[in-house]
Every structure is written in structure tokens, then in C-alpha cells.
Amino acid sequence: MGALQIAWKDLRIAARDRGWVIELFLLPLLFIFILSGAMSSLAGAEPGDERMALAVVDLDGGPGATRLVTELEATGRLRVEWLDEDEATAELRRRELARMLVLPAGVSAALAEGEPATLRLVTHPDADAEHTELARTLIDGAVRRLLLEGQVAASVAALAAEGAIDPAVAEGVVAGDLVAQVQDRPLLRVDVRPPQTAEGAEEPMGFPDAIQMAVSGFLVLFMFLAAQATARSIYEEKRVGSFRRLLAAPMGRAALLGGKMLANGLTCLIQAAVILAFGLVGLRWLGLAPISMAHAPGAVVLLVVAVALCSTALGLLLAALAKTEAQIGGLGSLILWGAGVLGGSFVPLFLLERYLGPVMQLVPHYWANRAFQDVIIRGMGWAGIITEVAVLLGFAAVFAGVGVWRFRFE
């Protein structure tokens, strides 16, 4: 019972501390709102529209150019905006556009004759490289299709000229239909699906968008930052002498530490509830696309509890290692913000993984971020994140073990 009393007292004290409320609750929401809003506008997405924006500058004006753009829109991944060159360049400079495709004069003729033509894809330096690569691939695919159509049409015409086929039949052949027919009945089709996609869920992209990344990244970052508050709370009790008074009370030392840790754990749970609610509902109110996790609420709860335990144990470890408030601030910031950067709270995991490799796996943030993205983005259930949860609990056990071992009650 002593642990519950201490936890309740700590939460009451914390709730009166405006700095604590701002740091642990308002700041993550602000970060999520600003970053997801800013990055969404860079990617050109409209609320609820997950297609990537692509400005098209048509300097050709021919049917081939129009046809190419139609093909691009038909992929379902691109939302085309027609702009003139000056306008598009200005928007790009103002960062209102992430990328633009310039169709030079003569492109229609080149496509019709199967001749090479150079298209220009201009990107803003800050544009998401993965999205740019996707746009380039889609453009390349559309051009190849149109070139194939041109070659099919030219071949049919040549065969008719040589009398190999009836000219009347040749006239009725539509090259586009032939290409489409071939594409619809390929010799081999490979479907790539992520594991354990929830039934009925939309086909996942596999990569997080700005909002999904901001919500999961800052949820993890700020839940772990609560560890610093725990360490400060223990330090403060020791500084003012109330820790001594609690040690003199008829309860065990385990109950005392348990109470302090329970307060942190509850803080983390409340934090997670607030941040996820903001991601689910608040973002929509603010005109941004909300996250979705309705398919796996159990997995989210499991993960939040695992992260809360890990953060709480880390708080105890910090309190055990740091001897002054300055050390808690310095060591805490170094560990918690550093691990946040390494663990993918600021930069998408797939980009960091290429750069940092297995080093990322040394921090619990990585496993938490990976699991949250598996649930929120890839639609996995609890069974799909069991490894990450186990690793997080392993981190929690190590942190708590070393923390209790090094903790100085006297």
C-alpha cells in the first residue's frame, strides 16, 4: 500500500508542476503537429490524400505528353498539378513543392517514334529521397509503356506494309490494348505483401509517412524522457530529506522504490494515451491525416506497457548513476535524446538503418519505434511485434537490475 501512496503523491506533485506537464505532454503534441504538418506540406499531401504531389510543366503540349501524365495519374500514387515553368520553379524555391517533372518540347514525337527523349525531374534538396525514388520509378514505368506501345504500333504498320497481315486488321489494332493485355496476363506475377496484414486493411506502403513517423517517433521519445522526471523526483526526495523520512516509515525499501517507479509507469501510460488520442483524433481536428491503429489495439496496449516498463527502469538506473541534479540533466539528456536520435525517433528507421546498421539495435528506442511502425504503418498484430516487446522487456530487466544494484539508499 505504501507504494501506491507514494505513486499517488508523486502524481499529485507532478500535476502541479507546469514544467513537467509542458515537457511530457504538451511538447510532444507540439512536435508532432509542427513536424507532421511541415513535412506533409513538403510532400504535398492533402489531408486524407495519401498520393504524392507532382507538379508537371508541359513544354511539349502534344498528345504524347498528355498521355504520359494520364499514365502517371493512373498509377494511383501520384497527384498531378499542371503548372507553368516559372510558377513551378518559384514554388519549388519556396519549398511549397517537393518535386516537378518537366516534359520538354518534342517529347510526344519521340514517344510516338520510339526515340529517346530526356525528361527532367527536379527535386527540392529537402524532399524525401524515398518518395523521389518512387516518383522516378513511376515515371520510368510510364515512359517504357508508352515506348512499347509506339514500338508495337510501328511493328504492326511495318508488317502490314510488307503484306504479312491484312492492312484492314492492322488498322484495327490498338497498340495500347495489346500492351495492356500483355501486362494483365504476365507469364509470372509476384505479389509482395507484408506479413500479417490485417484483413480488410488498405494495402500498406511499408514506409511511414511524415505523420505516422512523427506520432510513433515522438511517442517513444517522450515516453522515455519521463525517465528523467523519475530520476529527478528521487533525487529531490533525497535532497530535501523526505526520502529519509520514508525510509524511517514501516515499509520496505522495495515498496519505496516501487512507488517511485509506479508513478513513472503511470505517467508513461497517461502520456501514451494523450499522444495516441492526439494522433487518432487531434490531428484530424487540425486538418491533418490521423493515424490508424484500430486493427490492433491489443498490440498497441502491449507495446505501450512494455515501453512504460522500460522507461521506468531506465529512470531508476539514471537515479542510481547520477549523483547531482546536473548529472541527471546532463546524463539524462545524453542518454535519452541520443538514444532517441539513434533509435529512429527523428529520422525514418529505413534511412538510419542504411547509415548506422546494427548500432541502432543497442538502444531500446529502436525496438520501440520499429514495433510502433509495424503496428501503425504495416498493420501488424501483437504476434508480429513479440520480438520487439521481448527485447524491450529485456532492456527493462537489465536497467532495473543494474539500477537496484547501484542504488544508494543511505
Place this chain on the structure above:
Amino acid sequence: MAAILEVESLTKHYGDLVAVDGVSLTVPEGEVFGLLGPNGAGKTTLISMLTGVLTPTSGTARIGGYDLGSQLRQAKRLNGLVPQDLALYPTLSARANLSFFGRIYGLRGAQLRQRVDEVLDIVALRERADEPIERFSGGMKRRINIAAGLVHQPRLLFLDEPTVGVDPQSRNHIFESVRQLNRERGMTIVYTSHYMEEVEALCHRAAIIDQGRIIALDTIRNLIGQIGGGVVQVGLPAAADWYDALAAEVAELPGVQEASLVAAAEEAPEEGQAEDAFAPSAGSMLRIITRQSQEALVGVIGLLNQRDVTLTSLEILEPNLESVFLHLTGKKLRE
């Protein structure tokens, strides 16, 4: 009266440092017992062991018959601790602080509310009960600090330097509260201080502690009785071989109980005096324990005149615990 506190050879080491060295004492129920000693003497360490905050290196202690080693939780239920620090939560109200500490000791509901009101009455702060204590004066915070140690009605209360940094009005209030708790509720109180006046005014018996050891333990009257009529300290000019003989002669004078020669450099600066401002004389100091200070003083001055010795300083110390401490340790209590 049965003993509520029995301590036997209690010792605490921190590496090579011996903070408490084989302390033994017994406190009967209903007594106000003083622990008097300078800062760093080991008083707080001793109390910390007796309240279960620190684990002793060796030795035993029993509170209300419960052994602190094997029955710590039962012993803790009989204890109350008022630490030297303001061990409170500043942003919570006085009532919320007291309720929290009451709950820690298992109080709930109406009983808890009643006890909180009672202790607020004892420290005369009931009308301020719902204000955050960060708005209180230092003295008021001290009173709430004491109340937090009382809310579960302990049989044995440890008050560790409860008047440090307190204004005279609050100090008087704390004294009155201690007397009231002891007189009306029969509460046993162990009161530590480095202010001899407080121990003299409040305690039935006291132990004088220095460098972790108890160097005297008796009633206040008997402790002060050790130095009879007080202490006279006479400063002598540059050290001389025959001063030992002079001290022996002084010891034989009427009204003198004991005389000894000490180096003047032993004297430390007074509290608040800068180290570099203190220039010890190169001479010696004659310390005289008197049976009757006036009679002794007349004899000493006459003898020094006969020997043509000029006094460089003269200090007459009243018979009190300060003088006892000086007599026993050669140091002033507040060094």
C-alpha cells in the same frame, strides 16, 4: 519506568571513517533525552540507525522491545522521525503533506482526518492547513515538519536539530510543543542539538557525544555538577617551563577544583569569525575548574601578581553544558 530504547555498542563505519563508535544507552519511557554534540559528532548518524534509515555496522538496538535487526518494521511503527531537513513536499498543502505521512503509517479515513487536525492544533497551524507550504515562513515549515513526525502518534519521537534556522517565536513554540507532548501524552523524546541551552531547558537527561562516542551521560544537573562553579580560563604570555608548576599551585587555591595548562592555539575562532582574522596568541592558557568561581578568581589573580605574570586574557564560563563540553573535550561546542 521500562526502557523504550535500549542501545548496545552501536557502530557505523563509512570505509575508514567511524561515524558512530560503540554507543550504548538506555532511555526509559516518558523521558526527554538529549543528544548534545557539535556538528559532525555523529548524532544524526546515530538517529538514522535507530530509525532504520541506516543499517548499523555492528551493535544492537531495541525499541519497545523490538530488535531493529530482526523486527525493524514493528520497531518503526513505534517511532516518529523529525529530520533536520524540511522533509516535506512544498507544492502540497500542509494537510496533504500530513495526510500522506499518516497514510504511510497505515492511517485511513476518519481516523486520519482526526489525527491530522490534532497535530495541526499542536503546531497551531490549523487555519493555514490548506495552503501550499511553500508559502509558509521558515518557522511554520519547521512546525509542519514536526507535525509530520507526530501524525501517527509515535511512542518514541526523534527530533533531529528541530530548531535550526528558526525564528525565536517558532523556537519557543517548538519548545512548548515538546514539553506538551511529553507531559500530556507521555511521549518519549530523543532531542538532538548542538545548542546546549535547548538541551538544558528541555531534557531530563543528556548524552554528550563527540567524534562518534558518548563521553558523558547523566542528568543535566549531574553533568553540570562536574564543573562545580564554572570554568575560568586565564591567558598567559609566551610559554614558559615553570607554567606547569604554576598550574599545580593554582589547583591548590581555595575554590579551585582542578587546573590544567593548555596551549592557547587550541582555541578556535568564535562562530562567525573568519579563520584568517583569528590570531592565536603564542602563549598558554590556564584552564581552571572551580568549586566557587569568585573565590577561585581572587586567588588566581593574587598568585599571578605574586609571580609577576601579566594576564593576556580572562574568560569566565558559567556552569553549563557548554562548559562541561569544554571541560571534557577541550573544544567549544559550536566549533
